[in-house]
Amino acid sequence: MPTTHRSTGLNGPVFPDNFMKGVGMSVFQNSSDTHSNWIQFAKKKKFFGQQDLQSAWSKSNNFWEMYEQDIRMAKETLGTNSFRFSFEWARIEPTGPGKVDQAAVDKYRGIIDAIYAAGMEPMVTLHHFTHPQWFEDMGGFEKEDNIPLFLDYCRRVFSWFGPRIKLWATFNEPTCFAFVGYIAGLWCPGQVMKFKKGGQVLGVLLKAHVVVYEALKAMPGGQQACIGLVHQHIKFVPKSRYTPHIRLLCKWMTYWFASETILKFFSTGIFEWKAPWKGVVLRFAEPRAPHTIDWWGINYYSSPCVNWWFNMGSSDDNEPVSDIKFRLYPQGLYNAVADASILGRPIYITETGLADKHSRHRNYFINSHLPMVLKCIQDGYDVRGIYFWTLMDNIEWHEGFHVKFGLYEWDPVQQRSKGLTLRPGGECLPRIYNSWPDRLDELQGYARKMSDRGGDRLALNVTAGPVQASHEETHQLLQEHRDLLAAHKEVLDEHRRLLADMKQGASGQETPVVARQQSNPLFNLPLEESGSMKAGHTLDVTAAALARPAAANLLN
Numbered sequence: 001m002p003t004t005h006r007s008t009g010l011n012g013p014v015f016p017d018n019f020m021k022g023v024g025m026s027v028f029q030n031s032s033d034t035h036s037n038w039i040q041f042a043k044k045k046k047f048f049g050q051q052d053l054q055s056a057w058s059k060s061n062n063f064w065e066m067y068e069q070d071i072r073m074a075k076e077t078l079g080t081n082s083f084r085f086s087f088e089w090a091r092i093e094p095t096g097p098g099k100v101d102q103a104a105v106d107k108y109r110g111i112i113d114a115i116y117a118a119g120m121e122p123m124v125t126l127h128h129f130t131h132p133q134w135f136e137d138m139g140g141f142e143k144e145d146n147i148p149l150f151l152d153y154c155r156r157v158f159s160w161f162g163p164r165i166k167l168w169a170t171f172n173e174p175t176c177f178a179f180v181g182y183i184a185g186l187w188c189p190g191q192v193m194k195f196k197k198g199g200q201v202l203g204v205l206l207k208a209h210v211v212v213y214e215a216l217k218a219m220p221g222g223q224q225a226c227i228g229l230v231h232q233h234i235k236f237v238p239k240s241r242y243t244p245h246i247r248l249l250c251k252w253m254t255y256w257f258a259s260e261t262i263l264k265f266f267s268t269g270i271f272e273w274k275a276p277w278k279g280v281v282l283r284f285a286e287p288r289a290p291h292t293i294d295w296w297g298i299n300y301y302s303s304p305c306v307n308w309w310f311n312m313g314s315s316d317d318n319e320p321v322s323d324i325k326f327r328l329y330p331q332g333l334y335n336a337v338a339d340a341s342i343l344g345r346p347i348y349i350t351e352t353g354l355a356d357k358h359s360r361h362r363n364y365f366i367n368s369h370l371p372m373v374l375k376c377i378q379d380g381y382d383v384r385g386i387y388f389w390t391l392m393d394n395i396e397w398h399e400g401f402h403v404k405f406g407l408y409e410w411d412p413v414q415q416r417s418k419g420l421t422l423r424p425g426g427e428c429l430p431r432i433y434n435s436w437p438d439r440l441d442e443l444q445g446y447a448r449k450m451s452d453r454g455g456d457r458l459a460l461n462v463t464a465g466p467v468q469a470s471h472e473e474t475h476q477l478l479q480e481h482r483d484l485l486a487a488h489k490e491v492l493d494e495h496r497r498l499l500a501d502m503k504q505g506a507s508g509q510e511t512p513v514v515a516r517q518q519s520n521p522l523f524n525l526p527l528e529e530s531g532s533m534k535a536g537h538t539l540d541v542t543a544a545a546l547a548r549p550a551a552a553n554l555l556n
Helices: 027-031 037-044 051-059 063-078 102-117 133-137 144-164 174-182 195-217 244-257 259-268 331-343 362-378 428-435 440-452 455-460 471-504 535-555
Strands: 020-024 082-086 121-127 167-172 226-232 270-275 279-285 295-299 347-352 383-389
Touching (some): 020 121, 037 133, 063 428, 082 383, 144 195, 167 195, 195 259, 195 270, 226 259, 362 383
Parallel strands (some): 121 167, 226 295
Antiparallel strands (some): 270 279
């Protein structure tokens, strides 16, 4: 049976009595700004090819000015009793440490007022991928010496709003911040294949969490605050067992999203980071870490399935896939909860959702994933809430406005003049939310009753229907397979060349690591650093060489 952690009262965190049935958003994605690292990165990247939408980039869907009606809409149409949002450091201290923009503080006060006026519980995140550009210019989280600057900001926010908010998260997805920004290079600051630095940044983020947790707990009201961290649980799997290069890539992609690393850190206090062909490159102990988590946030979207040419899609079970080719795999949500239970802390599903512009699979997603929460509770896991991602379309990081996660459709061209429209399938969310009891203890009893009646099996028996292919699509698929076979031959040829290098080094000599500058573009890559390798590390080097294009393909 999974362990549970229940602490309430004057000497411990006081959790909400209700099960959180929520919707989530980040303020930057829904409001943009002028002083953050991310808006500067977008400008540097020429708005990722969407310069014609600079007006939308400047304010997104304008939640910052229209928050009252947006929050009211979430409550009245989606059946929510909780609203997750982020404090944006770049709005609070836009021009330098301690230089507070009081208007932004007042705006956040208004947002919290609106959440309570709607009868909802706020959940807040202190760092959701963005921070002030001045902090970035000082080295950001690449430097441990910068942690006090982040701590000062967190203390200020807690001093203003601590008594009004129970559920706090220090960071949203610190492993994604490190991997996508320093290895894949798709997010700010756009560094590529910096395997060791990515680990160093993650280590600083986790150290910052420990420091902030302890500091906020020492402040008035801190002992009663529920302070956690949000992590994306994701596991990449190969479509075929006969593709060793894909199995290796999935292993490293899963490793870089770092569920194993972060859960080990918070359960043992040990941080360990590996890099291809080098083994462990960073290790430290932080004995206080296991005592700095009141709750654990799970962001779950998929367990992506990767075919032998680095494309994501369905497995052999032919699951439906989202617009970004994430297969819809509800069992993965259960697996994530089971993995996180090692911490023995209450769990909130802080994000789950799908990119589905044309509303092909939203009905299936909601009706297959939300019952998994009941199944987790039936099996004894301490799940206390779920937040659907997200309320409305917004800035989807490097994808800009191409990818649509919103329950509500928003047009970046006409902006709010067109209004917002609930996408088909979105009505399933309030139908389920309204059928669930509000109180946590009552929902737990409800889940058990559903199990006794077999309701969990009925609820989970949702089919998406067969995936049909037209004659034209079939012809296109056959052509793609021909192209892939030709490309696969190039990969095999490259492996033969690598094996030849292995033989040259079999006597114990070290063979120079060379990124092949030949016909296969997968190997036309700069490695993080020059050096040498033992023959036995050939596969790790291959994985490193594949990482950049594969990540770009998988995350685009």
